[in-house]
Amino acid sequence: MQISVVISIVAILASGVVASEVGSESRPKKSQAAVSQAAMVPPTRLGELTRLAGVRTDKGAFGHNYTEVYERFLFQWKNAPIRICEIGIEKGGSLGLWNDYFPRASIFAIDIEDKASMQNARTKTFIADQSKRDQLETFIQTFGGNFDFLLDDGGHTMDQQQISLGFLFKFVRPGGYYILEDIHTSLPAFYPGYGVEPDGSNSTLAMIERYVRGNPPKFESKYMLPEEMRYLNENVEFANLNFRNDSEHSIMCIFKKKQKH
Ligand SMILES: C[S@@+](CC[C@H](N)C(=O)[O-])C[C@H]1O[C@@H](n2cnc3c(N)ncnc32)[C@H](O)[C@@H]1O
Numbered sequence: 001m002q003i004s005v006v007i008s009i010v011a012i013l014a015s016g017v018v019a020s021e022v023g024s025e026s027r028p029k030k031s032q033a034a035v036s037q038a039a040m041v042p043p044t045r046l047g048e049l050t051r052l053a054g055v056r057t058d059k060g061a062f063g064h065n066y067t068e069v070y071e072r073f074l075f076q077w078k079n080a081p082i083r084i085c086e087i088g089i090e091k092g093g094s095l096g097l098w099n100d101y102f103p104r105a106s107i108f109a110i111d112i113e114d115k116a117s118m119q120n121a122r123t124k125t126f127i128a129d130q131s132k133r134d135q136l137e138t139f140i141q142t143f144g145g146n147f148d149f150l151l152d153d154g155g156h157t158m159d160q161q162q163i164s165l166g167f168l169f170k171f172v173r174p175g176g177y178y179i180l181e182d183i184h185t186s187l188p189a190f191y192p193g194y195g196v197e198p199d200g201s202n203s204t205l206a207m208i209e210r211y212v213r214g215n216p217p218k219f220e221s222k223y224m225l226p227e228e229m230r231y232l233n234e235n236v237e238f239a240n241l242n243f244r245n246d247s248e249h250s251i252m253c254i255f256k257k258k259q260k261h
Pocket of ligand 1: 056057091093129
């Protein structure tokens, strides 16, 4: 019950509604920019990202169906020369999807295993453990930051998810997104073995719920450095938490970075 309230609030925020406060008493108003941006998206075009996902990645309808949500955020950059970063390559299914949907994008991908065979003219791979800040730092030194969007579809343990978010959020460009997939690993009753402690307070889902319920919203993570939490608190515009429980649990969160003042 409480989760669905939170989801409604963040969904409203993601749709471009500007709320002066997060709470049931707030009276949101749509910004002019959000209205004109929504008007620019022809509804008949939506569905392409899911169609292109097919069965090559579980981001599509055959798996978690995240693409249904992603397209509404990412459509705006379809033909732009954007910079994408993804943690987690496996067989390269999602890298192929980004290549096909964003024909002008540069794609940078991290995996703990060597995935150099997946490289092409627009796609570069890098070996790194997402829970090691020094290795992520080397990745940034090699390829730069300023990503339009960055996805974490790596190992999905609590420390990996939160260290990567804390370290890499500063390398999302202002107005861009950090997408954290498969947060259902925070539910040990369904997905044991991802590092959730007995009281559950260290889980990534608990961290996000504390953030969206907070007044003011505040990141608190045992895995993040104080300066990382401060940066998130100052630079996250909203968290759009998506929770779907049809064929399997599919929890994903999109963090938007504030535009520069
Ligand atoms: C779910 S698969 C990625 C699937 C891919 N994104 C797709 O949609 O087609 C997870 C990948 O994360 C990688 N991985 C696991 N632990 C990691 C870590 N600590 N750091 C970086 N990558 C990791 C695995 O080697 C695996 O290739």
